[in-house]
Amino acid sequence: MKWHRTKIPQTRNSLPENGIYNKKYTNKHGLEKGGKPFSIGSLLSFLSNRHLLGIRIIRQKDGTVTEAKASWPGIIDEMTFARTQERLAKNKNRAKPEDWKTYSFPLTELVQCGECGKPRGGKSGTGQNRKHLYYGHPQIKNPFSRDHKPHACKVKNVLALRLEDLVTKSLQKLLDDPNLLNEWIEIYQRKAESELPQVQSEQKRLDQEQLTTTKRISNLVQRVADLPPEIPADAFYEQIKQLNQKLGELKAAKENLKTKSLDLESQAIDKEGLKFKIRRTLANLADAPKDQQKPIFRNLVKFIEINPTKLKLGLYAPTQLKATGTDGQPTSGSQDFSNFSEISER
């Protein structure tokens, strides 16, 4: 095997085919360990280990390291060992693009796992010969659980450049295929129509709760007023304070729902506006260096959900008033809007 001429990952992959595995041993609990394929890391430390030369490394307590002839014979000669170290050092110093070190991951915070909903952040992993940049799946690490098994989601890591490319291509497809855009808009409208009754009944429920809370507050106030002077009113004040806080929260929630139902009732996706926005986004992305793409993506894309064979893209689409007697003037509104985008090529 001319392993010193090839790359480490290839060498590593070819070892099991040649019947080569790492050291097999029995640990102190009597369990058989090892005998597995080399990992890149273990292969590297093996290749740079002077034990191969029949040399023993002795580490003194004061930190100094000395070498001695080992009881085992060397299995390779000095020359081969030196050339190997030279090759490994060259691999390590192979030119790396500057932006690998400071890659800005323009899709960070937008990417989530379609299977478990967890966000995926930008990560970099160092292989032997190159650095991989990817949007990785967070591992399940619960310190209180004895269960340290990794997550079961199918899509683990997605290379950063590939995902960025897929998102851009999906957006371009929306522009190129008018049927696709119409389909997305139809799905949105069907969803909006089915959502409206829910929102309205939730509004009614909050109205009722606000009424009850207000009544309870005024009852408590009345009781405090009627209280004989020798009885402390602290407990009543505390209750009133809590109910007032709840009232504030109810009002905020109602305000939210009101905006939502108004949007659902009166706003429609402004198709031409959306096309314009996508076109402008793509043009801006094409002009911008990576480290400036994040705000450009975020202006249009709300989320990117990664599924095994599909991406689900959520977009912020411009809206206009539904043409019911109005002139359909676009407003400054914006609606969340999402659909699946098939991943076709690998």
Ligand SMILES: [Zn+2]
């Ligand atoms: Zn997941």
